[in-house]
Amino acid sequence: MDFAQGNSNQIAVVTDSTADIPAHLVRKHRIHVVPNIIIWGDRNLEDGKEITRQEFYEQLPSMKPLPTTATAAAGVYEELYAELFARGAQQVISTHASSKLSGIYNAASLAANEFDGRVIVIDSEQITLGLGFQVLAAAEAIDQGTSLDHVEDIITNIRKRIRVVAMLDTLEYIRRSGRVSWAQAKIGALLRIKPFLEVSNSEVLSLGETRTFRKGVIRLADVLARLGPLEKLAVLHTNAEGEALSFAERYAPKNIPAPSIVNVTTVIGTHVGPHGLGFTAVIQ
């Protein structure tokens, strides 16, 4: 079954594995998640398969050569879309990681060109649950019978209210990723620097740094508190589950659903490194 109950318009929901949507929600809303790829030496690993996130992050510091990442091929998207139509979908909404940070949107758009406008591809301008919350909002609306035009408005609306903020354990991985220009400049003097960053409007912005994890947590909580009343929250980490749980317990507002604790996808983790902590919040 490809459509949830109430999805009378038969709109299939597609995203990619950078969305970090928890598995039970993927199942509940019948979301189709295309895995991205980790290239590690001669091995091509599909995100989420073959190696667990925990194992990956444990091994990451000693991996040689360092892994790199790749988007699934346009052909993979083309096949998925064709299959969804063959199975009765009338339309497909395919929402993906920021086009400035990855080639996923481009690959999906190329594939969509082959389907005469029946596949709507959306640039979320976000990553991890910044993307995931947009996809979930779309899926929930579709399950309630909302038309595709209206779903696009819903995505645009929630996008404006999403904040993604994180503290990384080290500058090293994001510098190597080559995707963030300011990370280059900050290397070279102090050895222990934990950068703060925010993903906003497709860009990774610097929010300064901290030198110790403990102070970083306090600052992260401070940034969260200043956002005002929230609608949703997810705590993100790269193999720092204990810290993520205690952050959620201490700082998550009590008047919203308990935040998901998400060990971030290895495709993003490759570029940020282990022992990072952050959150995705949706402001009311």
Add this chain to the structure above:
Amino acid sequence: MSSDTQEQSSLDATNIPDLKIDGYALQKLVEASLTWLRTNQQLVNSLNVFPVPDGDTGTNMVLTMQSALDETIDKPHHNFGKTAQAIAHGALMGARGNSGVILSQLWRGFTRGVEDIEFLDAQSLVNGFGLARDTAYKGVVRPVEGTILTVAKDLAAAAEEMIQTIDDPIELFEYVVAAADKSVERTPELLQVLKEAGVVDAGGKGLFFILEGMLRFAKGQQLETAITTVQPMAAMNLENALEAIEPGQDIEWVVDFQPDEELDLEGFYYDLEMMGTSIQLGEGEGIYRLHIHVPIKNQDEPLKYTRSLGTVTKAVMENLVAQMEEIQAGDDGSKLTLSPVEPGQIAVVAVSPGAGITRVFASLGVAALVEGGQTMNPSTQDILNAFENLPTDNIIILPNNKNIILAAESAAEVTVKNVAVVPSRTIPEGFAAMLRLIPQGNFESVVQEMNTALSEVETGEITIATRSVEIDGVQVEEGQTIGLLNGKLVTANSKLEDACLDLLKKAHVNHFELITLFYGADINRNDVDRIADNIRRVYPEQEVEVQNGDQPHYQFIIAIE
């Protein structure tokens, strides 16, 4: 892999006059292009804008071409157009990375130009290149010039021009490959980041190798040995390699050697890659120069290995970690880069007493520095000049010394610019404040954040008493080492090391996480290392980081956080 029918109708370099390029020949050409690309894969990977070993363009293009070739092996076809179609489909399915996606679009477009033709002819080739270009440009959200797209455009233009005078597809192709080569060399002129990094575009270079591989096959040239992984010795950029040291690759070797036999480059690179990273090979007048970074456990390997190949004429080994520390410590002032500021952004001016401290401030994003400290307080005018020279009106000044706060405040009053003094009394306080800088942020809230940060670090200072005195209940003799904690005298000792340890004890350093020692101009590195090791022994739970501050008068400035 090849069947009899393939042998007969395929491209045969010894038989060019009767040559007809059909689907099987195209398959062979693609196989050749893949082989040649793979031979040059590391070179393409190394064409990286950033001096770090993360380039994967070559790998992505190889994987894409491999998938394209696999598709033709599954469905061999005599018809050129049908084989091209299979290639395009395989490339699309296996496309990896941006370069792979664009490559697959090039194939897709090319296929449209050669649809259903049995044998390749010059006009179809021109059509194919033209449609390849068009399709690739359409497939990219924001086309950028100076990339693989430009190369595709230039080679299509060359094909369109040459068709006027040439009707043999292979002869035409030769001009196309030459045009692609020229186009790749021109990419840095079109794309500033390439120019700054001193490289050509990796995707464009990969496309060139794909085409050149086909041409080399057609001409019967070998495809297994890279000819371009050896560069002229003079062109080796070893300084750039130094900046790219990876953790664990602590030793740098530069070895000149004369091999006894002709060097088997593929085997040579294979062996070296087992040893280390940042491999470069140069050649000049029969001598090869090898550059490589290796971990300490392999530190003798490069020399042993090159000796096994021939005569070593010169070998230099250096410890990169030590070198990096020297560079970071500011021994080479010419390398200092301050953060550029856009009008409207927040710029920070910091007062710094030493080259090493200055370097740390620069790395944290300071836009201008004023020299000064305990015994050389800068004037209001010095500070004012720094304000006036910045292209923005929103400025924060960090005096980093309690004796400079006033001068900073009066400079702030005099200037017409919007200046806030964040009254840092010590260097560590100044660093703590810098960590809160968000150049594009809101001025008032950044100032507020920086003020908050001042109290988040404890400052220790170690210096020599210039006279005998009793202050803060501590009796001091002239010449003793004294320690100040947040400006208050807490210890006086005849030994430098004891003063440090006593200061840290009084700071309750066991409740903190990180101790950063900025050592001064008047202390030698061996003493610093010995003291740092002792601190590590006494406080095994705390991290200890050592930096060359190069400040006068203070043996140590210590940040405790």
